[in-house]
Amino acid sequence: MPNTFTDTPESSDHGYDRPSKSQVKREMLALLDLGKQLVDLSPERLKQLPLAEKLYDAVRLAQRTTSREGRRRQIHFVGKLMRDADAEAIRAQMDIWENGSREQTLAMHRLETLRDLLLRDDDALTGLLNEYPGADAQRLRTLIREGRKEAQANERLQAGQDPQRKHYRALFQALKSLDDTEQA
The missing domain is CATH 1.10.60.30 (PSPTO4464-like domains)
Structure with missing residues (x-):
C-alpha cells in the first residue's frame, strides 16, 4: 500500500x-x-x-x-x-516619536555644551555671533557676565547651601531661542 x-x-x-x-x-x-x-x-x-x-x-x-x-x-x-x-x-509612528526625543536630547546636550563653553571662553561668543548674526550680542554678553559671577559665587558656598542658577538657565534659554529661530 x-x-x-x-x-x-x-x-x-x-x-x-x-x-x-x-x-x-x-x-x-x-x-x-x-x-x-x-x-x-x-x-x-x-x-x-x-x-x-x-x-x-x-x-x-x-x-x-x-x-x-x-x-x-x-x-x-x-x-x-x-x-x-x-x-x-x-x-x-512609535519609532518616530522615540527617535524624535533622542534628537531633542542631543540638541539639548549640544546647547548645554555651548553654554559651558561660553562661560569659560571669551572667543566662543565671537564664533556664536558669526554663526547667528541676528543674535542680541549685548544681551548674550550680559548673560555670560552674570553667569560667570554666579559661578564664582557658587564656588564660595558652604556645604549644604543651594547654588544660584538663574543666569545659567537664562543663558541656556537664550541659546535655545537662537537655535529655535534658526530652525524656523
Missing part, C-alpha cells in the same frame, strides 16, 4: 505550507508587546495612531483598569485585537 505522505511532491519540504507554530507564537508575542506599549501611551498619542475603534476602546479600557489581573486580561485582549491592526504603521 503506497504511503500518501511520501508519494506527494510536498514531501521534499515536509508538507509545510505555512509558518511554524513557534513562528506564529513569536509573532503573537510581538503583537502583545506592541499592545502593552500602546497601553502605556498617553491618550493624546493614542489618538494619533491608525487604530480601529474597537482596538482604541480596548486600549483605553486597559489604561483605566486598576486590578492587576483585569489589566493583564485586557492587555491580552488588546494583543488579540492587534492581529487585525496595521502593526507596521503603528511601530513606524
Whole structure:
C-alpha cells in the first residue's frame, strides 16, 4: 500500500505550507508587546495612531483598569485585537516619536555644551555671533557676565547651601531661542 505522505511532491519540504507554530507564537508575542506599549501611551498619542475603534476602546479600557489581573486580561485582549491592526504603521509612528526625543536630547546636550563653553571662553561668543548674526550680542554678553559671577559665587558656598542658577538657565534659554529661530 503506497504511503500518501511520501508519494506527494510536498514531501521534499515536509508538507509545510505555512509558518511554524513557534513562528506564529513569536509573532503573537510581538503583537502583545506592541499592545502593552500602546497601553502605556498617553491618550493624546493614542489618538494619533491608525487604530480601529474597537482596538482604541480596548486600549483605553486597559489604561483605566486598576486590578492587576483585569489589566493583564485586557492587555491580552488588546494583543488579540492587534492581529487585525496595521502593526507596521503603528511601530513606524512609535519609532518616530522615540527617535524624535533622542534628537531633542542631543540638541539639548549640544546647547548645554555651548553654554559651558561660553562661560569659560571669551572667543566662543565671537564664533556664536558669526554663526547667528541676528543674535542680541549685548544681551548674550550680559548673560555670560552674570553667569560667570554666579559661578564664582557658587564656588564660595558652604556645604549644604543651594547654588544660584538663574543666569545659567537664562543663558541656556537664550541659546535655545537662537537655535529655535534658526530652525524656523
